[in-house]
Amino acid sequence: MAEQIRIISKNFEVPNAETIDVFIERGGYEGLKKALRLTVEEVVEVVKASGLRGRGGAGFPTGVKWSFMPKEPKKPHYLCCNADEGEPGTFKDRKIIETDPHSLIEGIIIGAYAIRSKLAFVYVRGEFGLGYRRLSAALEEARARGFVGQNLDGTGHDIDIILYRGAGAYICGEETALMESLEGKRGYPRPKPPFPAGYGVYGCPTTVNNVETLCTVPHIIKHGADWYRSMGTKASPGTTLFGVSGHVNRPGLYELPLGTPLREIIYEHAGGVPGGRKIKGVIPGGSSTPILTAEMLDTPMDHDGLRTVSSLFGTGAIIVMDETTDIVAVTRRIAEFYHHESCGQCTPCREGSGWIPQILRRIEAGQGRMEDLDLLLSICANMEGRTICPFGDAAAWPIRYNISRFRADFEERIRRGSGLPDPGPVPGVLGGRRADLIPVQVSA
């Protein structure tokens, strides 16, 4: 069994690691000092060579993304650190922010340097009260020691960081919605092109990177691309934080090389399933990623491995469901999430994401019809690829795959009815549902 590795998670269990002295004592800010004495091209080159892929969901190579930024700035450049972590099942970024905020600040400064940016924003999920306080305090400490602000570490470079609090909207994790939100607007994703590297925040060249991605960068700078490539797989090098939740004995975060088999993560690290029960299904990378069946437990957990079972790596958020799980109820709950979070901008997503949970509630309550399953699949087909942002796909895939991989469960429920009471819609939230709000368009 591969031992857990402690790179990104090396400070997780260390008392007071959120303070700058403890952080520095444990090797903190060495990557930053080294990076600021390299050229921008050299920093980008090392990160490119390391093969680091973004941990926010799409897995895009980080160094390559940085290289898309203009070489000669005509306008200000911005780095946005995406700390909006909202993909159901995902809980790694919050842990980093709360326990190791300086590692994020170090990564942000290096990232900003690599894209010739003098100002970085951290878009922190609004719910993260403690994380926001920890980051604010860390930022002040780092500023006082010359790691943030002007003349960084005596090198003459200036980079500042502004923290920005979100306010409860999953869609703002999507990079263009994030930029809209940062500009003080509703989080409506923008059509692409133009891409952020050309037209981002305030219409200026912008790069968006995830928290875990940025936290990995200082280690790569410090130890080199070859060191990083000595872990993980060729196409997905390095380690990542797998978050395991649901029906396991030891839920939590496990830092392991990419490519670690799912079975090993669940049984050896997360302690297996309570009561020795069998596994029914596993969501491998957050609620948007297609579900795996028990036959797929030997899948290597990396981008290519998950492709072979028609799923996605996503955020490395593994949700385990044992044999007692009601897949119909789980599917309905996932559908309600996407309905609640659809921004309402595109018709296929706004309407489709509403019809799906309605039909699923009917099936769950034992009043479904066999045709409902194909109706659901056709609604999915009408959402997939037909929206401004990938949210429409993210909302449709779990429905499509839950039905196609567990169709017998749905048919069973429809055939026998359930005798269960209609669960009704999710009980009211004080905020109200976004997609029900009529978009208001008024120009200044």
Place this chain on the structure above:
Amino acid sequence: MVSEEQLTKIRDTIARFPQKRSAVLPVLHLVQEELGWLSPQAQDYVAELLGLPPIKVHEVASFYTLFNKKPVGRYHLQVCTNIACMLRNSGEILQAIQKKLGIKPGETTADQRFSVSTVECLAACGGAPAMQVNSDYVENLSTERLTAYLAELP
């Protein structure tokens, strides 16, 4: 509408951004921090502070769930019911809260002490079931832990 101290914070915040309009969310947060919720009047006030047409603030306040458009109780219990929590019995936690406080999600107790909402994944799935109370997280909930927690609130 807000204290002098909060107004100073608001002015500093506005000055920090390359563009003033970026301050809409931060200023709404600051006003809510003091008033507890964002009445239409409070939203107009934010618009005035930022020199924006009121609609630019209303459309933002209405979009984001953390901005309270109704008054909430002193303790706002926000119970996660998304899948990782659902698989670990968040349903029981929600039931226990409703029974104990006699209110349903979306409601506030008559003494204004508690409000209850259901919320989406809080990024605490490793500590499921979880809830957020105002800005604090309470994880690994059980009905016993919930009872103890509620009893200890000042």
